[in-house]
Amino acid sequence: MTRTVGYARELLSVEVAREDAAALRRAGASRVYIDRRDAATGRRNEFERCLSSLGKGDTLLVASAVSLSPSVEHFITTIAQLRARGIKVRSLAEPALSTVPDTIANPGDVLDALDAMRRRLIGLRTREGLDAAIAAGRRPGRPRVMTEERIEIARELRAQKRSFAQIGRALGVSESAVRRALNPATAQVKNE
Structure with a gap:
């Protein structure tokens, strides 16, 4: 009896x-x-249980190829190993990556789906990195050029009727960075 797992x-x-x-x-x-x-160990115990439960003629069903594998290379290797065991794979999100007979796709569709999978995996790793940085108390992204010290100096120079361009040159930053730092609307958003 064949099953869909x-x-x-x-x-x-x-x-x-x-x-x-x-x-x-x-x-x-x-x-x-x-x-x-489980970022600490990276182990996928349920994945191993799932693979060991599958037999010849069974179908492994996934919502997306991304949930099956952490990389495109791993995905291709896993599909090859499952095919060698007589197990079919069906992806709900990427039918072109399925190996069930009724979903045979042309090679262009397969390559497009693999490229989309690669891009989604990159996005997921980026999101995980940002989440880890936030959890560690770091502010992710590009550091600000206008530190509190520079903002204070810019305020003093602005009070002396200096232009934004002059202040930017004196601080070694762009005129627009000075404008953003001294804009009251921007400062109000930062404090909220």
């Missing part, structure tokens, strides 16, 4: 993983394995 991985939030699991059940998965986000 689902696999989902918590990528950004628990809610998204739950939504993926519900979509997999609606699409016919008899059982859904879900890996929780």
Whole structure:
């Protein structure tokens, strides 16, 4: 007897993983394995359980190829290993990456889907890095050129009727950086 087994991985939030699991059940998965986000170990115990439960003729159903693999290379290797075992893969979000007979796609669609997967993985890693920086108390992104000390000096120079361009040259920053730092609307947004 062949089965359809689902696999989902918590990528950004628990809610998204739950939504993926519900979509997999609606699409016919008899059982859904879900890996929780664990940045400390990076282990995917449920993924290993899912793979070991699959037999010849079964179908592995995923909401997206991104939940199946952390890289495009890993995805291709996993698909090859599953095909060698006689297991089909079906992706709800990327039908072109499915190996079930009724979803055969042309090579261009497959390459487009792999490229979209690569871009989404980059976005997920960027989001994870930003979340880690925030959790560590760091402010992610480009550092500000107008420090509190420079803003104070700029205020003093502005009180002396200096132009924004002159202040920028004196501080070694752009005129627009000085304007943004001294703009009352910008300062009000920062304080809220």
